[in-house]
Each structure stands twice: as structure tokens, then as C-alpha cells.
Amino acid sequence: MRVALFATCLGDTLFPGAVRATLRVLERLGCTVEFPPGQTCCGQMHTNTGYHEQAVPAVRSFVAAFEGYDHVVAPSGSCVGSIRHQHDIVAERGGDRKLSEAVGRVSPHVYELSEFLVDVLGVTDVGAYFPHRVTYHPTCHSLRMLRVGDKPRRLLSEVRGIRLLELPEAEQCCGFGGTFALKNPDVSVAMGADKTRHVRETGAEVLCASDSSCLMHMGGLLDRQREGIRTMHLAEILAGTEEDR
Amino acid sequence: MSGVDLGMPTFPDAARQAVRDAQLRHNLGRATSTIRNKRAAVVDELDDWEQLRASGAAIKAHTLSRLDTYLERFEAAVTAAGGTVHWARDAAEANRIVTELVRETGETEAVKVKSMATQEIGLNEALASAGISAWETDLAELIVQLDEDRPSHILVPAIHRNRSEIREIFRREMAGSGTPAPADLTDDPVQLAEAARHHLREKFLRANVAISGANFAVAETGSLVVVESEGNGRMCLTMPDNLISVVGIEKLVPSWRDLEVFLQLLPRSSTGERMNPYTSVLSGVTEGDGPSNFHVVLLDNGRSEALADEVGSQALRCIRCSACLNVCPVYERAGGHAYGSVYPGPIGAVLTPQLYGVESEDTASLPYASTLCGACYDVCPVAIEIPELLVHLRNRTTRERKGWFDRLTGTAMRGLGWVFGDSKRLGRAQRIASLGGRLFGRRGIGRLPWPMSRWTDARDAPAPAPESFRQWWERNRTGSGDER
Numbered sequence: 001m002r003v004a005l006f007a008t009c010l011g012d013t014l015f016p017g018a019v020r021a022t023l024r025v026l027e028r029l030g031c032t033v034e035f036p037p038g039q040t041c042c043g044q045m046h047t048n049t050g051y052h053e054q055a056v057p058a059v060r061s062f063v064a065a066f067e068g069y070d071h072v073v074a075p076s077g078s079c080v081g082s083i084r085h086q087h088d089i090v091a092e093r094g095g096d097r098k099l100s101e102a103v104g105r106v107s108p109h110v111y112e113l114s115e116f117l118v119d120v121l122g123v124t125d126v127g128a129y130f131p132h133r134v135t136y137h138p139t140c141h142s143l144r145m146l147r148v149g150d151k152p153r154r155l156l157s158e159v160r161g162i163r164l165l166e167l168p169e170a171e172q173c174c175g176f177g178g179t180f181a182l183k184n185p186d187v188s189v190a191m192g193a194d195k196t197r198h199v200r201e202t203g204a205e206v207l208c209a210s211d212s213s214c215l216m217h218m219g220g221l222l223d224r225q226r227e228g229i230r231t232m233h234l235a236e237i238l239a240g241t242e243e244d245r
Numbered sequence: 246m247s248g249v250d251l252g253m254p255t256f257p258d259a260a261r262q263a264v265r266d267a268q269l270r271h272n273l274g275r276a277t278s279t280i281r282n283k284r285a286a287v288v289d290e291l292d293d294w295e296q297l298r299a300s301g302a303a304i305k306a307h308t309l310s311r312l313d314t315y316l317e318r319f320e321a322a323v324t325a326a327g328g329t330v331h332w333a334r335d336a337a338e339a340n341r342i343v344t345e346l347v348r349e350t351g352e353t354e355a356v357k358v359k360s361m362a363t364q365e366i367g368l369n370e371a372l373a374s375a376g377i378s379a380w381e382t383d384l385a386e387l388i389v390q391l392d393e394d395r396p397s398h399i400l401v402p403a404i405h406r407n408r409s410e411i412r413e414i415f416r417r418e419m420a421g422s423g424t425p426a427p428a429d430l431t432d433d434p435v436q437l438a439e440a441a442r443h444h445l446r447e448k449f450l451r452a453n454v455a456i457s458g459a460n461f462a463v464a465e466t467g468s469l470v471v472v473e474s475e476g477n478g479r480m481c482l483t484m485p486d487n488l489i490s491v492v493g494i495e496k497l498v499p500s501w502r503d504l505e506v507f508l509q510l511l512p513r514s515s516t517g518e519r520m521n522p523y524t525s526v527l528s529g530v531t532e533g534d535g536p537s538n539f540h541v542v543l544l545d546n547g548r549s550e551a552l553a554d555e556v557g558s559q560a561l562r563c564i565r566c567s568a569c570l571n572v573c574p575v576y577e578r579a580g581g582h583a584y585g586s587v588y589p590g591p592i593g594a595v596l597t598p599q600l601y602g603v604e605s606e607d608t609a610s611l612p613y614a615s616t617l618c619g620a621c622y623d624v625c626p627v628a629i630e631i632p633e634l635l636v637h638l639r640n641r642t643t644r645e646r647k648g649w650f651d652r653l654t655g656t657a658m659r660g661l662g663w664v665f666g667d668s669k670r671l672g673r674a675q676r677i678a679s680l681g682g683r684l685f686g687r688r689g690i691g692r693l694p695w696p697m698s699r700w701t702d703a704r705d706a707p708a709p710a711p712e713s714f715r716q717w718w719e720r721n722r723t724g725s726g727d728e729r
Contacts, residue, residue: 007714009665013675014707016714035718041665048617050639051658057666065668086636093640144619173574177616182699184257184614189703190264190578191616220704223689 001121003031004066006074006110008212009041015212018233022075022113025126025238029117038065044082047090049179056094059087063102071120072110075235077142078211080112085145112142113235114151114210124154129242131161135204136234137195137218139211140173152210152234159237165202169194176217192221199229210234253585255610260579269405269580276404281571283517284624291513300506302628305562308464308497309552315464315497316543322467326529328539333491335546336366342542343368343456343489344375350487350538352454354378358481359458359471360386361565362491362544364396364587365600368456379456380422380448382477384441391418397581397589399567400515405580408432419444445477455481455536459492460564461507462541465500468528469541472511472521482525488536493544495552495561507564510626514566547600556637560595562627569621569631575614584611591621595634603642612638668715675713682709 003026011019026033043058062083066072074080084107091100117123136156142148156164175181175191196218199207207222207229209215219231253259263269288294308315320330333339343363347355355372357363357379369379369390381390385403389396392414396402403411415426415437424444430436457478461470469490471478482488498504512521530539552558570576570590581589585607586597594611603609612635621631643655664670689705692698700706712720 009671012671012714013678013709016710016712016717019714020717035715035722037715038668040668040671043662043665046658046662046665048636048639049658050612050636050641050643051655051662052640054655054658054662057662061666061668089636140616140618140620144623171620173616173618173620175574175616177618180613180616182696183610184260184575185699185702186257186261186264187575187578187614188616190270191574192704216707217704220689220700220706223705224691224703 001031001071002069003033003116004069004072005033005035006039006042006062006066006072006079007035008074008076008079010212010216011075014216015233018075018212018235021233021235021239022073025113025117025128025235026073028241029121029123029126031121034069036065036069040065042079042082042087043090044079044086045178047082047086052090052093055090056096056099059090059094059103060099062087063099063106066106066110067102070109071116072106073113073116074110075113075233076211076213077112077139077146077148078213080110080115081141081145083107083110112146112148112210114142114148114155115146117155118151125158126155126238128158128238128240129160129244130237130240132206133163133165133202133204134206134208134237135165135167135199135202136170137167137174137199137207137209137214138170139209139214142210143171148210155234155238156208160242162237165204167202168198170198174214174218176214178213181217188217189221192217196221196225196227200227205229206237207231208234208237253607255606256579256583256585256614257610259583259585260614263580263583264578268407268410270578272405272407273577273580276401277571277577280401280517281568281624284514284568284571287513287517287519290519291509297506297510298626298628301510301564301626302562304498304503304506305564305627306559308499309495309558309561312494312497312552315499316494318464319462319467319497320543322465323529323539323541324467326467328467328529328541331540331542333542333544333546339366339491339542339544339546340368340371343491344371344377346487346489346540347372347377347454347456348375350454352377352487354380354448354452355454355456355489356380356382356448356452356481356485357386357456358382358473358478359460361399361587362458362493363456366491366544366546368491378422380445380452382445382448382481383473384438384475384477387441387445388414391415391422395582396587398570399565399589399592400570401567405582408434408437411437415440423447449477449480449484452485454487454489455485457481457488457490459490459496460511461498461504462492462496463499463501463504464497466528468501468526470504471525471527472508472523473525474516474522476523479523479525482527483535486536487538488527489540489542491542491544493546494548495563511564511566514568514624514626551596551599554599557595557599557634559629560592560599560634562629563592563596564627565592566626568624568626572620572624573615574618574620575616579614584614586611591615591631591635592629595629595631595638598638598642603638603645609642609646612636612642672713672715675709675715678709679711679713679716683711
């Protein structure tokens, strides 16, 4: 199956390990992965901060890069949520009918990683091995924009050697919220402090999620607290196999 | 801005103080988690909740789309039933009408229930300046009024107070406005309720004027519906001879039958109860039963303007259940006062800027007081798409505001938008960033200059990767290698 990989601007620039892991999982499952070089960003930061007009160039570059692919996969629930639910709003605000039509053609083909694996490939056992104590934070946009439900957890529960630990108040937001983290740092950190407290309570060595952005916030707090708890993207756990050891 | 919201700090500034208040954080965390768990349990009982929710949304959306028709129908029905309808364009007009109506009775005090709309317009203050005392009779409203405080929650206005704080307020303040608290009052809830009951009973028996709000106004019959848990609403609506109700124009429902939907949605969403304890319906004047002098003041105060906004008008569906507050992680930490309005939480963040505009810093900061986590939409009994509205209002804010900081942010966003418009530009920016990344190695960054210090004050920041994914792909998969 031919798949276009959308690295996301954050993954591309700050967390390329999560993107390479996504590539690895997809190739191991037999996909032919392409990286359309014209891709940049989904424009979510602009859109959610209220700069819809300034998000138009990103939306334009996105549809130009991915038009024509049946399957576009991104390791981010948040970016995929923005593509599916906001690109039409941005295109409309930009007043470009052609762009609106292109958005309508492209966005239904875009999948978050766990959706693609479970719904399209029909796989929950991806052949991964990860002998560690892990707790999973279901990120808000995966949960409430994309409604991925327990797909990430189903994927994790099939990983050999893993010990999945229940995160208390798991569905409550971690406090990242994009530019919210900068505009309202006090509330953002207060929410993050409660979230990382729950992570500590589980006794996990690894905090896993499907969005590098949320992990950047929670990981930044855990690192500052010198907790010795690692953050890993879902793809990074799914990428490891027994042969790697 | 209305009289009650003058000169509030912005949300981030107010929230900064609130998150440092350990007592407040504890009270809020405990109270909101209790109510939201109760709500979740009783909502899960119903197989048809999603249908009820869709019906609630549809009825409200329909009513709002023909609001002029239903308002006139309501006026005709109230008039036919012996009441009088007044129309108030804004807070000043509503306050003037109510003050005049109280004066006509010759009374100098009034008991109050369902006070949200009257708080929105600052009625108590307006009445006070006309020499009229208005007594709040809802227990939590009483606590707030005695303490000269502001409500911080739609359903539980004193949610920021725990019982020992309430005991102090009662002992200190009750004597100043009527029956004092017993000298040996403890913080036992039964004793506190008893003290409030004695204090309020005296006022109920004396009062000849009541001022109320309403949960619903039925156009078909001209009925006002007051939904409450303490019986104080029943007292206010039946005992005094004069009743003045201040009702927002969005409270209309077309027919009596529509209440079937809302009287299921509201208690389960609001207090987490299957059925509401006291539901009072007042349909005009009946000889020898309830008030003989009945007035309804229909309040606009910015609602028509909100109604004109295609996306924003959804907010007017709100039935003030407060489920969105109880589930909101931002509200849980910041508390209601940080929103600087009688309408706090997610619904306040979309309602207040629409009622008052985004000209001032404080209202303009409200659409940004959310992580867009979406929990509010999931619990909203009338399916208001609060996250979408927040983003919509953020867009309005960026277009209407022209301060220096707004311009600076706009320029930065345009610059970044330009970079994201072309992968070659992004690639160049990444190569510059990765140089910095190599400098830092893979360690986290502990301190960055403003504005990124807002991140690094409490969190480490990741260093840019020494090699972006794009560079890695070019080096490993395209055969062309790094094009530098």
C-alpha cells in the first residue's frame, strides 16, 4: 500500500525520532512510504491562535503536497484533527473556492497513525517488543476531535513485554494547548503538574502519547522535576522489535 | 462593559493569583470532581441521551432562528394572563425599569431568586443606589452577598468557599442584614443550613416584592419556569404580592411540550440529579394564588448582536447548567473569578466577549482561556461547539484588535505563515535551527529569553534536532544527499 508520510512541522524539526519510528512501523507492515518534499505544516498553530488568514499558506502547501494520495499518515492526533476539522474553515476565510475544493478532496484521506493501523491496515499486533512499564495519556484531539477511542491502547496492549499501567484521570487535558502554554503559562503548568503527578503515581518508567506536542509539555515538566521518567511517542514504542535487542 | 465587570484584570493575570491559592485549588478540585462524576453517572443511565441532546439543540436553534416571532407570542400570552411585559435594550434600561417598578409598590426591599441575569446587569447595585435593599435567597448567593464577594460558578456561586469559611462569613456578616447567626454556630452543614434558613425566613415573611430570573419562558402560554433545589424560588414566586422577573430573550422555548426535553437535560447536566427538586411554573396572575402584580422584563443586553453572528449565536442556546465548568480543566485550576464576568468557565469565555465585545484586554483574553481540549462540548446538553466558537472568537480578536502587542504578534504570525508556505523556506529555517541543536546537543534547554521564558520558567524545552527528518530523508532515501 502506498502511503504518504506527513511528518508535521514539530515532528520534522524537533522530534524526527518519532517520525522515523512511524516510517519504520509502516514499512515493516508492508507499506511503500513516500515523503512528499513540498510538505510543511498543517497550520494549526495559526488557526487556533486566531490567525486564520495567515494559516492559508500552510493549508495551500499541505493540499499541494498531498493531493492524489489515498492514504496520508501523520504521527499526531492534533494535526490530523486540524486538517480534518479546520482546513475547510481556513480555506473559506481565505476566500479561495479552489482551495476549499482541494481541501474537501484531500482531508478525508488523512489519518492519525493509530487510526491508520487499526482501521485501514486492520492490525493491532505490529510485532513490537518493549519490555518496560508504560502509562498512556490519550491526547485530547485524538480523543475528542478524531474519536480514536482505545485504538492506541489496543496497539500498545499487543506489544511484547510491555506492562501497561492505568493513568488516573487519563482523559483530562495535560495543559499544553498550543499557544495556551505561552499565553496562560500558570494554568498550563498547574494542569501539567497534576498530570505528571498522576504519571508518577502509576510507577511507570515511560509516559507515552500520540502527540509530540503534548509530550513536549509533559516531558518538559518531568525533566525539570528530574523525575527520571521518559516520554515516548506511540510510534517509538511500536517501532522496536525483539531483533533490535 | 456592564456595571459589574469594570476594570477586571485579564484572564492570565487573574488566573496567576488563583492557581497559587491552595485553599481555592483544593475547594474547586473537590467540588468540580464530585459534580462531574455525579453527572456522568446519571447521564450514562439514559440510552437516549444523545437524542435528547440533539433535540435540545434543535429546539433552541429553531427558537433562536424565529426569536422575534416567539418573543411577540410570549408577550401576547403574558399580557392575556394578566401580566405586563417590558423590553430592555441594555443593562441601564433594565435597571431603570425594575427600580421604577419597585418604587411603584412603595416598598424598599425585595427578595431575589435566579439572579444570574440581574447580576449581569448589576441590578442589586442599581437598587441600592435607589435606597432599595435586594436580598439574595439562594443559599450560595446569600453567602456571596453577605461576604460582598462575586459568584464564581453558575450553579454553585460559592464553590470557592468551604464550610469553615462559610461559618466565618455567617458569624461575621449575618447580624448586619437581619437575623444573626447563632453564637455557637459550627461548620456542620446542618447547622449552617439552619442558620441560613432562620436568616432567610424572616425576609420571606416580610417581603412584598420578589425579583426573579427564569430558566425557561414558554411562548405558547406566557409561562415562566424556575428550576431550583432549595424551595426559595417557590417562596419568592408565591408569597410576595409583587413579582418582577428579569429574563434574557434567549430563554424562550416555543411550547409547553418542549419543556419535556429540557427538564430532563437540565437536572442531569447541572446537579447530577434525575429530576429537579422544585420546579415552579408561573403563568400570569391567578386571583388569591401568588402575585397579583406580575411584570416580565425581557433583556437584550448584547444578545441580538450575538444572534447576528452565524457561528457565535450557538452560545445563546445555553441553559446555564454549568456542566462545561465542572468538566473544564482550566476552570478547575483558575476558578470562576478569573473570567471577570457573571458567566465563568468555557461558556463564559464564549458568551462574555460576544455580549461585551473584544475592545478591552480582559474580554479579549477570554477566548484564549482554553486549551481547546473539547471536554466542554462533549458534556453540553445543547451541543454548543464551544471549542469551535473559541477559535472563531480568537479570529475576531486578531482582526479587531490593533494594540502594539497585537501588531507584533500579527507580524510574527505572518512571518511564520510565510515560512510555512514553502518547504524550501522551512528547510532553510530548520538548517539554522539544527545548528543551534548541535550546539545544545540533545539536552533540554533550561532557559530561553522572553517570550519563550513563559515556557522555560517551569518546563525544559527540547533542543532542535541536529538533523531534521527532512534532512535525514534527503540523506538516506533520495540519493541526492544533503543539498547544502
